[in-house]
Amino acid sequence: MSQAAPFGKRGEKAGRHLPIYTDTMSKRKKERARQRELAQDFSGVNLTPGSFHTFYTKFINLRFPMKIDQVLELRYLINHCVDHYKEPVHTPNYRQFRESLRSALDSFAIDNRRHCERMLKILSMFRDIHYAHSIASRDAERQGREAMDYNRDEYAKTVRYGLFFTFAGISFLVLWLAQPGAHLVIKLLPAIYFWLALHSFHKRRGLDKEHEKLTLEVNDVLRRRVESLNWKTLIHKLALVLGYKRIPGVEVFDVDVDQEQIDRSAYH
Numbered sequence: 001m002s003q004a005a006p007f008g009k010r011g012e013k014a015g016r017h018l019p020i021y022t023d024t025m026s027k028r029k030k031e032r033a034r035q036r037e038l039a040q041d042f043s044g045v046n047l048t049p050g051s052f053h054t055f056y057t058k059f060i061n062l063r064f065p066m067k068i069d070q071v072l073e074l075r076y077l078i079n080h081c082v083d084h085y086k087e088p089v090h091t092p093n094y095r096q097f098r099e100s101l102r103s104a105l106d107s108f109a110i111d112n113r114r115h116c117e118r119m120l121k122i123l124s125m126f127r128d129i130h131y132a133h134s135i136a137s138r139d140a141e142r143q144g145r146e147a148m149d150y151n152r153d154e155y156a157k158t159v160r161y162g163l164f165f166t167f168a169g170i171s172f173l174v175l176w177l178a179q180p181g182a183h184l185v186i187k188l189l190p191a192i193y194f195w196l197a198l199h200s201f202h203k204r205r206g207l208d209k210e211h212e213k214l215t216l217e218v219n220d221v222l223r224r225r226v227e228s229l230n231w232k233t234l235i236h237k238l239a240l241v242l243g244y245k246r247i248p249g250v251e252v253f254d255v256d257v258d259q260e261q262i263d264r265s266a267y268h
């Protein structure tokens with residue numbers, strides 16, 4: 001009986017740590033839930049070339065099921081944009097693009113003709129937005145790199161000026177010391193040249209900071225650039241979100257909501 005007490009005390013100590021462990025796990029679950037909800041929230045996202053990276057990254061990484069209001073909001077965003085989208089002229093290149101997408105849609109078993117045509121228009125819109133996004137991204141990269149090159153040229157020029165002013169200041173200082181009765185101008189020139197040299201070398205700090213800022217901006221442009229579209233995943237997610245395809249076992253939204261309301265939102 002005397003040996004049971006220590007075991008009981010250890011059990012009490014272990015039990016005291018359990019709420020801390022539970023609270024930590026609860027905070028982690030809440031944070032994961034918050035991050036997932038933010039990842040599925042398209043309320044502040046526009047489907048434009050400037051924000052295409054944000055939309056595409058969020059959309060391509062969607063995880064189901066989603067809240068019904070998030071699904072309807074995403075449907076509205078896509079349908080609103082495609083309703084105002086004008087398809088390009090049906091050139092041979094564009095017709096070939098449509099035929100390749102039509103084959104992909106057939107492989108996804110999207111048989112409804114109306115759904116198929118709607119999907120082709122949406123995918124065409126994505127291609128045009130991505131093309132405009134790529135052009136704008138490359139223009140921004142080119143401008144950033146030109147600014148970086150100009151910055152380095154100014155940096156080298158500043159160094160040359162600094163060395164020149166330093167050499168000139170030393171030269172006039174030696175001339176002043178060599179002539180005991182030197183003119184006042186000769187006495188002032190060393191101070192002026194040394195001040196100019198100090199100003200030139202001090203200017204390098206600002207140029208270095210500017211170069212770091214430009215480097216970060218160019219890296220951000222490269223990071224936010226969507227190099228290519230994953231058409232297979234894009235079609236798959238679009239078909240599920242818009243209700244053009246249902247996969248057994250995959251719940252896109254809450255099954256308890258009005259199905260008629262969900263079906264109407266596929267086009268409105």
